[in-house]
Amino acid sequence: MGTDWKHSATVAEGFDAYDDLPERVLGYPTALAQLRLDDPDVRTVLDYGCGPGKVALRVASGHDVDVVAVDIAERMLQIARRNRPHPRVDHHLVESGKLAFLPDGAVDAALTCYVFINIGDPDVISGIVAEVYRVLRPGGRYAVLDTNPDTTGIDFSTFRSGEPGVAYVAGQRRQVLLNQPSGGVLELSDYHWPRSTYADVLTAAGFTSVEFIAPLLGDVPGSGIAGTLLDTERPAEADNAPFLVVTGVK
Structure with a gap:
């Protein structure tokens, strides 16, 4: 059985506590x-999930944009509203993946x-993806950020996605370990999707102009890693890209 993202308080709180250092430095x-x-011309941004x-x-x-932030998990939204309120962020609970409250072409990115x-x-x-496409205006850009399917099993500074030595196939379940500030580990389960899956669905x-970016440490200017877990002689993120960013244009 996969991770219960929708109902589990343990998952929601553990994911919130996770130090997303490599995500902050490279992914986001x-x-x-x-x-x-x-x-x-970018005034409204959809954060789906x-x-x-x-x-x-x-x-x-x-x-200087407004953000429409949506998720299927009320527990996640409660944390977001409590811990990270912002006057330009509007949080919504969504069911069955639909954005019924948004008309066609309502967001710019x-x-x-x-x-x-x-x-x-x-x-x-x-x-x-089809629903995101619907609510994007023509010319709007879409970015998907996920762990890199080409670097499974590698111990990065704060997480590992997949077990070492396993060659995963499309849709196969993977073990995910997120290091917790308390010293523990949050164990999750996700699914492996190769690059071809992202290209196919977009x-x-x-979507047109579909592109892939897998940044390494040093590729993103102004990282600010001094004094962090990435401030070592040769962290894994310097040689192995932990994330994959896939982009497309409507």
Whole structure:
């Protein structure tokens, strides 16, 4: 059985407590750069699968945009509203992947962080991407951020996705370990999707100019890693890209 993201308080609280250091240094900056949030025609951003609100707050705090932050888990939204409120972030609970409260073309940019890897059914992923496509305006950009399917089993500074030595196939379940600040480990279960899955679902929904970026430590300027777990002679993130960012344009 996969991780209960929708109902488990342990999962919600553990995921919130997780120190997303490599995500802050490499993942989020790379994904957000692809959305061109400082362009004057980008005013509203959709964060689909916002979880405890870390990315939505980063977007609203760093850019003059409104954020529509949605998730299937009320527990996650409660944490987001309590710990990371912002006047330009509007949180919504969604059911069955639908954004019924948003009309066609309502947002200027959209992102999905660590959602695909937590869904075992490719048809459900396709439905989400189609819904994101619907609510994006023409010319709007979409960024998907997930763990890199090409670097499973590697111990990164704060997490490991997949077991060492295992060659995963599409849809196969993987063990995920997130280091907790308390010294413990939050064990989760996600699904392996190769690059071809991302290309297929985005293209099928209508997205064009689909591109892949897998940033290494040093590729993102202004990382600010001094004094962190990444401040070592040669962290794993310097030689192995922990994340994959996939982008498309409507």
